[in-house]
Amino acid sequence: xxxxxxxxxxxxxxxxxxxxxxxxxxxxxxxxxxxxxxxxxxxxxxxxxxxxxxxxxxxxxxxxxxxxxxxxxxxxxxxxxxxxxxxxxxxxxxxxxxxxxxxxxxxxxxxxxxxxxxxxxxxxxxxxxxxxxxxxxxxxxxxxxxxxxxxxxxxxxxxxxxxxxxxxxxxxxxxxxxxxxxxxxxxxxxxxxxxxxxxxxxxxxxxxxxxxxxxxxxxxxxxxxxxxxxxxxxxxxxxxxxxxxxxxxxxxxxxxxxxxxxxxxxxxxxxxxxxxxxxxxxxxxxxxxxxxxxxxxxxxxxxxxxxxxxxxxxxxxxxxxxxxxxxxxxxxxxxxxxxxxxxxxxxxxxxxxxxxxxxx
Numbered sequence: 001x002x003x004x005x006x007x008x009x010x011x012x013x014x015x016x017x018x019x020x021x022x023x024x025x026x027x028x029x030x031x032x033x034x035x036x037x038x039x040x041x042x043x044x045x046x047x048x049x050x051x052x053x054x055x056x057x058x059x060x061x062x063x064x065x066x067x068x069x070x071x072x073x074x075x076x077x078x079x080x081x082x083x084x085x086x087x088x089x090x091x092x093x094x095x096x097x098x099x100x101x102x103x104x105x106x107x108x109x110x111x112x113x114x115x116x117x118x119x120x121x122x123x124x125x126x127x128x129x130x131x132x133x134x135x136x137x138x139x140x141x142x143x144x145x146x147x148x149x150x151x152x153x154x155x156x157x158x159x160x161x162x163x164x165x166x167x168x169x170x171x172x173x174x175x176x177x178x179x180x181x182x183x184x185x186x187x188x189x190x191x192x193x194x195x196x197x198x199x200x201x202x203x204x205x206x207x208x209x210x211x212x213x214x215x216x217x218x219x220x221x222x223x224x225x226x227x228x229x230x231x232x233x234x235x236x237x238x239x240x241x242x243x244x245x246x247x248x249x250x251x252x253x254x255x256x257x258x259x260x261x262x263x264x265x266x267x268x269x270x271x272x273x274x275x276x277x278x279x280x281x282x283x284x285x286x287x288x289x290x291x292x293x294x295x296x297x298x299x300x301x302x303x304x305x306x307x308x309x310x311x312x313x314x315x316x317x318x319x320x321x322x323x324x325x326x327x328x329x330x331x332x333x334x335x336x337x338x339x340x341x342x343x344x345x346x347x348x349x350x351x352x353x354x355x356x357x358x359x360x
Contacts, residue, residue: 045152052116078104090267146206155196193233234351252280282350
């Protein structure tokens with residue numbers, strides 16, 4: 001199978017990246033030390049090629065009403081142009097098709113950013129629902145866009161150094177707000193638990209921006225550090241921490257599901273009819289070893305499973321997200337089956353680290 005390539009593929013190789021197959025995409029896992037890259041983002045800033053993510057514009061009259069039906073979170077929260085909302089898009093059975101970010105631009109234009117591995121499925125689902133509920137809408141994806149995330153405490157200053165013309169429009173942005181800056185659509189969002197921007201731009205301009213950022217001292221960061229950063233920040237990864245067979249209420253995402261308003265949405269009836277029996281918790285390993293996905297968790301209330309696990313460079317401990325019986329409590333000690341041993345782990349409230357600091 002031929003792997004898909006982002007516009008920065010040759011650039012990654014020229015910078016010495018180790019490339020891997022990531023959901024059918026040829027992507028950089030690191031450029032040297034994954035641990036150093038992780039600390040670089042926590043303490044200074046780094047840049048990620050996230051051009052495999054897909055940008056989808058939904059335009060036309062009634063787009064807000066359509067998204068009120070399509071998404072589990074409530075787009076009525078979005079009143080300020082550029083404001084963003086994190087949400088799941090659900091099947092009728094309450095399973096998660098994908099998690100995404102929706103940006104409100106005007107009453108006739110919302111921008112959606114979806115995950116790479118589910119993009120085609122997501123867009124097909126959106127179009128199927130639009131045919132039924134809002135045939136007047138135009139749903140257009142933009143594979144011609146690239147996306148570069150610059151993350152870390154010094155990220156915004158570095159972006160303004162390289163793109164000074166965007167500072168006026170982006171300096172006042174709060175978290176989860178975006179500004180349309182002409183060639184650059186800049187959002188104060190990210191997947192690391194640090195401050196920064198995600199920049200959408202024409203693919204033909206991606207290499208120039210990447211090299212300009214590198215010249216300004218922004219180091220490239222691979223998928224390996226991206227995963228440990230997002231895990232420390234307690235951020236879900238689609239396909240691991242949630243999927244089509246799991247409710248968002250059992251995936252630590254109840255805060256993104258609006259069950260209180262009278263608004264109906266796809267999957268709401270199933271969520272109400274099936275109260276959660278499990279929940280997502282954080283684990284810190286007390287014994288020596290490494291927590292990994294799919295390891296079995298044993299506790300007084302039954303068994304569970306680690307969904308994401310790794311060594312935390314910030315805490316210098318092994319950490320995980322795990323789906324466990326709902327009666328498990330913060331502070332409990334559980335046992336994790338690692339190879340042929342049962343190792344002790346403590347149940348903690350995540351996130352584990354954000355804004356440069358450990359929280360556990």
